[in-house]
Amino acid sequence: MTTPLQGWNDAYAASAPAPWDIGRPQPAFIRLADAGLLRGRLLDSGCGTGENTLLAAERGADAVGADFSPLAIGRARDKAAERGIQARFELADVLSLGQLGLAFDTVIDSGVFHVFGDSDRACYVTSLASVLEPGGTCYLICFSDRQPGDYGPRRVGQDELRAAFADGWSVTGIAADTFELNPEFETTSAQAWLATLRRL
Secondary structure (H helix, E strand, O other): OOOHHHHHHHHHHOOOOOOOOOOOOOHHHHHHHHOOOOOOEEEEEOOOOOHHHHHHHHOOOEEEEEEOOHHHHHHHHHHHHHHOOOOEEEEOOHHHHHHHOOOEEEEEEEOOHHHOOHHHHHHHHHHHHHHEEEEEEEEEEEEEOOOOOOOOOOOEOHHHHHHHOOOOEEEEEEEEEEEEOOOOOOOOEEEEEEEEEEEO
């Protein structure tokens, strides 16, 4: 039987890259960085191989990436060393981020929220709140219900985002966006929502 951890490791160990592992930051986070919004003490929740974390660190954030996959964390640390970027990467369960013992001004989530079912989704939102300072902002990009078909992750509607972050948060914006996907995958992009969420 494959454990969740083994499943994520298998995705990074496969000969073909994982669809979400594009070898560069997602365009949505580049735009946020260009606007000066990836700042302060920043956590990349479910950082994968670290491209968005490294972007934030390059732009001056005190950036930490956390992921459940040892393979992904190892690759992220190697990238940081090779590029001479000061970023920290921690092996962690995003459903228990409080175990990091850290607090952040900014949190980013690139494609993590949509992997959870209803019960784990609530746990994840609580986990995010446990590490984000009051007044801090979470920028979350997730698979959108505007994406046709049923292949890939669970689609998320704006109403689901608003409901998930109804208590203790202010949903300050939800904008249509796209995920870039690895060009070796069958499609190069997918419809997404980029949510801006402030911790009360």
